[in-house]
Amino acid sequence: MNILRPVVTIAQGLGYELELLGSVLARLHHVPARARLVADQIYQSALQTVHVVLVVGTFIGMIVALQTGIELARIGQQDQIGTIVSLSMAREMGPFITATILAAAAGSSMAAEIGTMSVSDELSALEVLSVDRVKLLILPRVVALAIAAPLLTILCDTVGILGGGFVAQSQLNVSYQLYLDSAVEALRDPGRILPLPKDVYGGLFKSFVFGVIVAVIGCAAGLRASGGALGVGQATRSAVRDSIIAIIVTNYFITWALYQS
Amino acid sequence: MSPTAEAVIELRDVRKSFGAQKVLDGLSFQVPRGRCLAIMGPSGTGKSVILRHVIGLLKADAGVVSVEGRDVARLSKHELSDLRKRMGFLFQEGALINWLTVGENVALPLRENTRLPDAEIRRKVQEKLELVHIPDAWDKLPAQISGGMKKRVGLARALITDPEIVLYDEPNAGLDPEISQSINDLLRELHERLRVTALLVEHRVRCIRTVADEVLFLEKGRVLVQLPPREFFASDHPRLVQFLGKDPD
């Protein structure tokens, strides 16, 4: 039954998380007044993750290029390598990898920060002082990741495509110019809804949703933490686990909605 | 404290258990307006739990906790928040927001719940910091100050809105005798001059003598004795003699 336990946990927590998301949405008009807290949170989550995104993004691009490039070369189609790398980075790899990194670094520290406040009576203090903790603690974090995730995804996509190009030139004898031309060309295809490159905005929409998911699950885990340092550790672990599961499940449904037909 | 006077805080037959552990077991007492009732008792008997019931952080399993005649457990979220704005609460461990400076901790209720201009908020906060003898602590973070200082910041924060009802959880813990005496004088003055109603959890006899009008000894979840401090500390009740030692203070 061990395999089912995370699913059960998510099902139990889902109500709480949706309610928290609801109360964040109901307070969105307070964002301008909280701009400084939001900026602080964007800065912190970027600081925690940007170096990881750079390294992992580059290597993911290189891996995709190598894996598919070897097969393509076998049938003489290695010119297509730029197309494949840029599409898979923009649609899937960039948003997913970035969200996973955010879950591990930013979401976990949100759970730890808020969990620590919970077990040291700080949340009770806010309650007693009639201070709205959603406005003070949760709103800035959710808005921050909703903004930071797409920005970091653009970075991840970019370094991934560049890394793929390095492999294409050095391992597969595809010139960097040809690679980049086909990579950019592949992303030009406009979508039906917006006159923008569909694969780019589709991927960024995904990462926006993932950012919200990571922040809401991290904050919810922190708010429910109890029982001292042990409880904080538990909250941090479950935040990372639950948000990665939620990212993968949501990813399927968004992909289905964007690319069916 | 005569039961005929208007009771601001009243507990009637309050029961509370955590799992199998009975903490409050039929507890009843009243605090009239402008009075200060001290609660004494061994560690872990539920003194902090009582305060948490009065401010609505915990709900009794049975019995009624009322403030100004209204059952705290039955107030709507909005009503409870309005009531809390007129109450001050000093947590046992201070419960300062760890990422805000001392000054911003004290300012928090004003910043979040009022439209006072920044200069006015700064003036009020500085005034309270001076009252608790830490005028220069504004920019320090909670992690950088001692336990006794945290206590005093917590006290300044509890008093920043000039509450009519204050609940103190061991305000003297971690304070040296000199500061302790001046804090006790401050508490005394609050309810003598401003008619603040207070519940005070405290072990220090000197504090209770200075501040409280009556003392209640809590044991096994109910009131063992409730007397004015003079009589309480002179009592030859065997349990009190055992708890206080022969020569209190």
Ligand SMILES: Nc1ncnc2c1ncn2[C@@H]1O[C@H](COP(=O)(O)OP(=O)(O)O)[C@@H](O)[C@H]1O
């Ligand atoms: N939220 C809680 N959950 C479980 N047990 C609690 C909780 N709060 C207090 N207790 C228990 O109730 C008892 C009384 O606690 P407390 O009121 O803090 O004691 P004290 O008289 O020292 O202030 C303790 O045994 C404590 O473990």
Ligand SMILES: [Mg+2]
């Ligand atoms: Mg206590």
